[in-house]
Amino acid sequence: MTFLQFIFYLLAAIAVIAGLKMISVKNPVQAALWLVLAFISTAGIWLIAEAEFLGLALILVYVGAVMVLFLFVVMMLDINVAEFKEGFTRYLPLGVLTALAIFALMYLVLGPERFGLEQVAAPAETASAQSNTLALAVPLYTEHVYAFILAAVLLLVGIVAAITLTLRRRPNTEVLYQDIDKQIKTRAQDRFEMVKMPAHVEKPLPEKEKEE
Amino acid sequence: MFDSLQAWLSTFLFDWLAVLITLLIQAVVVILPVMLAVAWLTFAERKVIGYMQLRMGPNRVGPKGWLQPIADALKLMFKEIVRPTESNFYLFVVAPVLTIAPAVAAWAVIPFDANGVVVADINAGVLYVLAVTSVIVYGVIISGWASNSKYAFLGAMRASAQKISYEIAMGFALVTVLMVAGSMNLTEIVEGQQGSIVHWYWVPLLPMFAVFFISGLAETNRAPFDVAEGESEIVAGFHVEYSGMAFAVFFLAEYAMMILISFMTAVMFLGGWLSPFEGIPGLEAVFAWVPGFIWLFVKVAILLFLFLWFRATFPRYRYDQIMRLGWKVLIPVTIVWVFVVGVMEYVQLGPWFD
Numbered sequence: 035m036t037f038l039q040f041i042f043y044l045l046a047a048i049a050v051i052a053g054l055k056m057i058s059v060k061n062p063v064q065a066a067l068w069l070v071l072a073f074i075s076t077a078g079i080w081l082i083a084e085a086e087f088l089g090l091a092l093i094l095v096y097v098g099a100v101m102v103l104f105l106f107v108v109m110m111l112d113i114n115v116a117e118f119k120e121g122f123t124r125y126l127p128l129g130v131l132t133a134l135a136i137f138a139l140m141y142l143v144l145g146p147e148r149f150g151l152e153q154v155a156a157p158a159e160t161a162s163a164q165s166n167t168l169a170l171a172v173p174l175y176t177e178h179v180y181a182f183i184l185a186a187v188l189l190l191v192g193i194v195a196a197i198t199l200t201l202r203r204r205p206n207t208e209v210l211y212q213d214i215d216k217q218i219k220t221r222a223q224d225r226f227e228m229v230k231m232p233a234h235v236e237k238p239l240p241e242k243e244k245e246e
Numbered sequence: 247m248f249d250s251l252q253a254w255l256s257t258f259l260f261d262w263l264a265v266l267i268t269l270l271i272q273a274v275v276v277i278l279p280v281m282l283a284v285a286w287l288t289f290a291e292r293k294v295i296g297y298m299q300l301r302m303g304p305n306r307v308g309p310k311g312w313l314q315p316i317a318d319a320l321k322l323m324f325k326e327i328v329r330p331t332e333s334n335f336y337l338f339v340v341a342p343v344l345t346i347a348p349a350v351a352a353w354a355v356i357p358f359d360a361n362g363v364v365v366a367d368i369n370a371g372v373l374y375v376l377a378v379t380s381v382i383v384y385g386v387i388i389s390g391w392a393s394n395s396k397y398a399f400l401g402a403m404r405a406s407a408q409k410i411s412y413e414i415a416m417g418f419a420l421v422t423v424l425m426v427a428g429s430m431n432l433t434e435i436v437e438g439q440q441g442s443i444v445h446w447y448w449v450p451l452l453p454m455f456a457v458f459f460i461s462g463l464a465e466t467n468r469a470p471f472d473v474a475e476g477e478s479e480i481v482a483g484f485h486v487e488y489s490g491m492a493f494a495v496f497f498l499a500e501y502a503m504m505i506l507i508s509f510m511t512a513v514m515f516l517g518g519w520l521s522p523f524e525g526i527p528g529l530e531a532v533f534a535w536v537p538g539f540i541w542l543f544v545k546v547a548i549l550l551f552l553f554l555w556f557r558a559t560f561p562r563y564r565y566d567q568i569m570r571l572g573w574k575v576l577i578p579v580t581i582v583w584v585f586v587v588g589v590m591e592y593v594q595l596g597p598w599f600d
Contacts (some may be wrong), residue, residue: 037262062339063391070384077377086370090377098380100411102387106403109391165369167430214570 042082049075062108066101073097087166248272272365284501285315291554298558299386325490330394333487337392342488342495345385347503352378356509357433358520359539361371372420372431375510378415379465382499383409386474386484389496393487401483405467405474411572416461418580419454423447423514425587436518441527446517450590455515457504457576459549462507464572466500468553470560480582508549509542516545529586 037041056068080089089162147153174182203211255264289304289311296303305311325590329338351393355371368374383406390402426447439446449453462472467483472582476482485496512518519538523529564570589595 037265040262061334065336067337067384067388090370093377094373094380098377098383098413099410102406105384105387106406110400125351125398133588136432160290165430167370167373187529214567218567225269 039084042079045075045078045082048072049079062111063105066105066108070097070101073101085166087170254489256517264366273354274296274530276356276365279351280350280353280502280505281498283505285319286496287501287505287550288318288497290550291557294554295552295558298303298555319494322494323491327492328485328487333394334392337388338487339387339492341385341392342492342499343385344388344504345499346380346495348378348381348385349499352506355508357436357513357518358542359537360433360437362433363539367433369429372424372430372435374422375506376417377505379506380413381382382503385496385499389488390484391483395487397482398484398486399472401486405484408464408467408471408474408572410463411586412464412576415457415572415576415580416465418518418577418584419451419458419461419530420514422451422454422580422583422587425584425591428452432513432518436513436520437504439517440524443517443522445525446520451515451583451587453579455511457580458515459507459511461493461553462511462578463553463556464568466503466507466553468500468504473562473565473568473580488569492518504550504553505546507551508546510541511549512545516549518545542571 052068052072052075056065056072058066059068073092077089077092077097080086081091248271251271252264255267265468278365292314293303293311296381303311303315307313309318329335352375354365355368355374357367366465386405386409387402390398390400393399423435424430429435429438435447463469467474475485485493488496503543519542521530521533521536521538523533
């Protein structure tokens with residue numbers, strides 16, 4: 035067994051166990067964390083397959099951003115686990131049937147007879163210095179540039195839609211808003227005024243008495 | 247050196263075992279100095295801030311207080327680790343590990359000198375650092391959630407929201423560096439800055455240099471962006487419930503990240519191990535004997551001093567102002583600069599000052 039194989043089997047085992055734990059563990063926060071572990075070990079397997087850009091992008095995007103937001107949501111929600119488990123036995127046969135059907139479909143399409151060196155030729159060995167990122171970027175920005183821009187515009191529309199859906203301004207009677215731009219642009223002169231006025235001079239005591 | 251060690255080991259061991267042992271030795275060679283640097287960085291911080299505030303700083307343990315970090319470490323190791331009731335034990339223990347592991351793992355691709363003095367000279371080095379450091383946020387969230395404490399949870403929310411916000415600005419700042427350098431390999435990025443002090447990327451990418459360093463401050467939750475542990479508001483942030491060595495691990499991670507950010511800034515914008523006197527007729531020959539890693543360490547030391555200086559100088563930002571700075575100031579600036587660099591590359595303007 036070479037070192038690479040050892041690492042591959044280690045990561046594959048972690049990915050499988052993490053995937054199983056993700057669907058079997060009771061606590062939703064823990065389930066999300068098991069999913070993160072599955073992502074990380076999968077990224078490791080991609081790295082072994084010399085797809086370092088995909089592997090690192092998987093960690094950066096899914097682990098570093100998507101799952102963090104997901105965890106936020108799961109942690110904030112007060113999920114009653116007992117309610118989730120209700121009717122487990124009742125729906126079990128249907129669930130098993132669905133799972134088997136999905137597995138059968140995937141087996142038909144992705145079964146072992148479609149893979150292996152007899153079906154697909156081994157990929158040509160590339161020099162280790164060849165940049166994976168460059169190989170991905172050049173076709174993306176030349177051949178598929180229209181599709182790429184279209185996807186970008188679609189995402190932009192998605193962002194705008196999501197923001198307009200959630201944006202609401204309540205009247206100032208309900209909530210007091212702080213205008214940070216205004217706060218930062220304040221100068222000392224706006225808040226503080228120097229006033230010149232004549233000094234009040236106390237007269238000596240005998241003079242005062244004379245006046246009275 | 248490590249190749250020959252591996253070759254020698256594999257003469258009498260399994261191949262994979264030889265690789266594993268070599269990797270372990272390489273890791274220790276990098277991690278041990280980093281951890282020692284962290285220990286004395288805490289000492290430096292207390293001394294520097296002390297003198298800035300007209301105090302002496304720690305001066306009791308050892309000559310002039312130099313053994314203070316060891317005393318601190320011993321004290322923390324012998325303290326009891328208290329587990330809050332109703333906390334999630336496994337996650338409570340895993341959280342510090344998740345914080346320190348990425349902060350240490352990112353060192354694998356940091357080059358220390360020319361000719362490949364680096365553990366893993368991979369061609370996606372920048373991406374690797376970004377990906378690995380983005381995992382740290384899990385340590386923060388999990389520690390806050392698993393402690394079963396309101397203050398810890400609030401601190402975790404603040405810290406993680408801040409971290410993922412500033413990661414975007416940081417990533418964009420790095421994108422401009424990649425565009426100018428044309429490579430993601432950190433060694434190649436440094437080599438692209440060869441020439442003189444004005445060939446370093448801080449000149450063409452001056453706004454990005456500022457954005458990167460400010461984002462680095464926010465990433466590491468350092469002052470003035472340390473609302474995650476605002477003492478007056480939420481006690482100590484996500485690690486309130488941790489005591490003893492578990493607490494120390496969070497601190498180790500924070501300081502290791504500070505040093506990492508300084509190294510990244512030095513490598514990306516300040517020419518890494520290149521001498522600042524390069525290209526200056528008289529001085530270049532005078533300073534030719536200085537090895538490259540000394541220059542890198544000097545640059546890193548200056549950047550770390552900035553971290554400490556900022557802490558002693560600036561008042562803490564308000565939380566909504568931090569978010570505004572990240573999203574409405576830094577990210578637009580970086581996006582505009584990505585276009586500027588793109589146009590510069592397109593019209594073949596630059597490399598600069600040639």
